[in-house]
Amino acid sequence: MPKILQLTSEQVRILRKEARDKYPVEACALLFGRFAKEKVVVTKIVIAPNTLQSTTRFQIDPQLVFDSFEQAEQEGLRFIGLFHSHPAPHSPSAEDIRYMKLWGDAIWLILSLTDDSIAAFHMVNVKVQRIRIIIE
Ligand SMILES: [Zn+2]
Numbered sequence: 001m002p003k004i005l006q007l008t009s010e011q012v013r014i015l016r017k018e019a020r021d022k023y024p025v026e027a028c029a030l031l032f033g034r035f036a037k038e039k040v041v042v043t044k045i046v047i048a049p050n051t052l053q054s055t056t057r058f059q060i061d062p063q064l065v066f067d068s069f070e071q072a073e074q075e076g077l078r079f080i081g082l083f084h085s086h087p088a089p090h091s092p093s094a095e096d097i098r099y100m101k102l103w104g105d106a107i108w109l110i111l112s113l114t115d116d117s118i119a120a121f122h123m124v125n126v127k128v129q130r131i132r133i134i135i136e
Contacts, residue, residue, distance in 0.1 A: 002040040005080075005107055005120045006134045011045055012118065018047055019085035019111045026050050026058040029083040030065065031109065032072040039134075040080050040107065044072060050084075057095055058084045081107030081122070088112065090119045092128055100128065107131060 018027045028050050033043040046068045048060040060082075069079060082103070086093075090112035092100065100108060100123045108121045120131040 001105075001124060002035065002107065002122070002131065003038040004040070004132045004134055005109065006039055006041045006136060008042075008136050011042055012135055014045060014047075015083055015085075015109075015111060015118070016116065019113055022050065022085065023113055024055045024087045025053050026055065026087070027083075027085040027111075028058045028060055030060070030068050031080040031083055031107070032068070032075075032077040033080050035078060042080055044075070044077055045083070055087055056093065079106070081109060081120075083109040083111070085111045085113060087114070089114055090117055092121055097123075097128060101126065109133075 028048050030046040030048060031042050033041045048064055050058045051061050052059045072079065090110040092108060092110065096108065109118060111118045118133060120133050121128050122131055
Protein backbone atom coordinates (compact mmCIF):
# COMPACT_ATOMS: atom_id res chain seq x y z
CA MET A 1 0.00 0.00 0.00
CA PRO A 2 1.43 3.40 -0.97
CA LYS A 3 2.13 5.89 1.83
CA ILE A 4 3.19 8.95 -0.12
CA LEU A 5 1.70 10.66 -3.16
CA GLN A 6 4.17 12.79 -5.09
CA LEU A 7 3.12 15.62 -7.37
CA THR A 8 4.99 18.48 -9.01
CA SER A 9 4.14 22.09 -8.16
CA GLU A 10 3.17 22.52 -11.82
CA GLN A 11 0.65 19.65 -11.56
CA VAL A 12 -0.83 21.21 -8.42
CA ARG A 13 -1.05 24.55 -10.20
CA ILE A 14 -2.95 22.89 -13.09
CA LEU A 15 -5.37 21.17 -10.69
CA ARG A 16 -5.95 24.38 -8.69
CA LYS A 17 -6.64 26.30 -11.90
CA GLU A 18 -9.07 23.63 -13.11
CA ALA A 19 -10.87 23.67 -9.75
CA ARG A 20 -11.19 27.46 -9.80
CA ASP A 21 -12.29 27.52 -13.46
CA LYS A 22 -15.08 24.99 -12.82
CA TYR A 23 -16.18 26.38 -9.44
CA PRO A 24 -18.82 25.93 -8.03
CA VAL A 25 -19.13 22.72 -10.10
CA GLU A 26 -16.75 20.00 -8.90
CA ALA A 27 -13.77 19.66 -11.21
CA CYS A 28 -12.30 16.21 -11.83
CA ALA A 29 -9.32 14.46 -13.37
CA LEU A 30 -7.67 11.07 -13.69
CA LEU A 31 -4.16 10.60 -12.32
CA PHE A 32 -1.58 8.25 -13.82
CA GLY A 33 2.05 7.57 -13.08
CA ARG A 34 4.53 5.22 -11.48
CA PHE A 35 4.74 3.25 -8.29
CA ALA A 36 8.09 3.28 -6.50
CA LYS A 37 8.09 1.26 -3.29
CA GLU A 38 5.93 3.22 -0.84
CA LYS A 39 5.72 6.24 -3.10
CA VAL A 40 3.33 6.93 -5.94
CA VAL A 41 4.52 9.50 -8.46
CA VAL A 42 2.01 11.32 -10.64
CA THR A 43 3.37 11.85 -14.16
CA LYS A 44 0.17 12.41 -16.10
CA ILE A 45 -3.09 14.22 -15.41
CA VAL A 46 -6.13 13.83 -17.63
CA ILE A 47 -8.61 16.63 -16.95
CA ALA A 48 -12.15 15.32 -17.34
CA PRO A 49 -15.47 17.15 -17.59
CA ASN A 50 -17.87 16.53 -14.70
CA THR A 51 -20.78 15.03 -16.61
CA LEU A 52 -23.11 15.74 -13.67
CA GLN A 53 -22.22 19.46 -13.58
CA SER A 54 -22.89 19.20 -9.87
CA THR A 55 -21.53 21.18 -6.92
CA THR A 56 -21.63 18.10 -4.64
CA ARG A 57 -20.95 15.13 -6.91
CA PHE A 58 -18.89 14.22 -9.93
CA GLN A 59 -18.95 11.68 -12.69
CA ILE A 60 -16.53 11.04 -15.54
CA ASP A 61 -17.65 9.75 -18.93
CA PRO A 62 -16.88 5.99 -18.95
CA GLN A 63 -15.56 6.24 -22.52
CA LEU A 64 -13.04 8.86 -21.41
CA VAL A 65 -12.01 6.63 -18.51
CA PHE A 66 -11.56 3.69 -20.88
CA ASP A 67 -9.58 5.68 -23.47
CA SER A 68 -7.37 7.26 -20.79
CA PHE A 69 -6.59 3.88 -19.24
CA GLU A 70 -5.68 2.45 -22.65
CA GLN A 71 -3.51 5.41 -23.56
CA ALA A 72 -1.72 5.30 -20.20
CA GLU A 73 -1.09 1.58 -20.55
CA GLN A 74 0.57 2.19 -23.92
CA GLU A 75 2.75 4.81 -22.25
CA GLY A 76 3.73 2.33 -19.55
CA LEU A 77 1.88 4.24 -16.84
CA ARG A 78 -0.41 2.93 -14.16
CA PHE A 79 -3.66 4.35 -12.92
CA ILE A 80 -3.10 6.10 -9.61
CA GLY A 81 -6.42 7.60 -8.77
CA LEU A 82 -8.97 10.33 -9.10
CA PHE A 83 -8.80 14.04 -8.46
CA HIS A 84 -11.82 16.18 -7.72
CA SER A 85 -12.54 19.50 -6.09
CA HIS A 86 -14.96 20.41 -3.34
CA PRO A 87 -16.52 23.83 -2.87
CA ALA A 88 -16.58 22.49 0.74
CA PRO A 89 -13.79 21.16 3.01
CA HIS A 90 -11.65 18.37 1.53
CA SER A 91 -12.88 15.43 3.60
CA PRO A 92 -14.47 12.73 1.41
CA SER A 93 -18.26 12.93 1.23
CA ALA A 94 -20.49 9.94 2.00
CA GLU A 95 -20.86 9.51 -1.76
CA ASP A 96 -17.07 9.65 -2.24
CA ILE A 97 -16.62 6.92 0.36
CA ARG A 98 -19.21 4.76 -1.38
CA TYR A 99 -17.25 5.07 -4.63
CA MET A 100 -13.89 4.64 -2.92
CA LYS A 101 -15.02 1.13 -2.06
CA LEU A 102 -15.74 0.42 -5.75
CA TRP A 103 -12.45 1.87 -7.02
CA GLY A 104 -10.31 -0.46 -4.93
CA ASP A 105 -6.74 0.78 -4.51
CA ALA A 106 -7.32 4.14 -6.15
CA ILE A 107 -6.03 7.23 -4.39
CA TRP A 108 -8.49 10.07 -4.05
CA LEU A 109 -6.98 13.51 -4.29
CA ILE A 110 -9.38 16.21 -3.12
CA LEU A 111 -8.89 19.96 -3.33
CA SER A 112 -10.98 22.20 -1.15
CA LEU A 113 -11.81 25.62 -2.51
CA THR A 114 -12.64 26.87 0.99
CA ASP A 115 -8.90 27.13 1.76
CA ASP A 116 -7.17 25.82 -1.42
CA SER A 117 -5.80 22.83 0.51
CA ILE A 118 -5.31 19.40 -1.05
CA ALA A 119 -5.48 16.05 0.66
CA ALA A 120 -5.13 12.46 -0.51
CA PHE A 121 -7.07 9.48 0.75
CA HIS A 122 -7.37 5.80 0.07
CA MET A 123 -9.30 2.95 1.51
CA VAL A 124 -7.60 0.32 3.62
CA ASN A 125 -9.76 -2.46 5.04
CA VAL A 126 -12.91 -0.44 4.34
CA LYS A 127 -11.52 2.52 6.30
CA VAL A 128 -10.59 5.85 4.78
CA GLN A 129 -6.96 6.74 5.43
CA ARG A 130 -5.00 9.81 4.56
CA ILE A 131 -1.89 9.63 2.42
CA ARG A 132 0.94 12.11 2.78
CA ILE A 133 1.46 14.42 -0.20
CA ILE A 134 4.88 15.57 -1.35
CA ILE A 135 5.07 18.45 -3.81
CA GLU A 136 8.35 18.69 -5.66
ZN1 LIG B 1 -16.14 14.55 -3.18
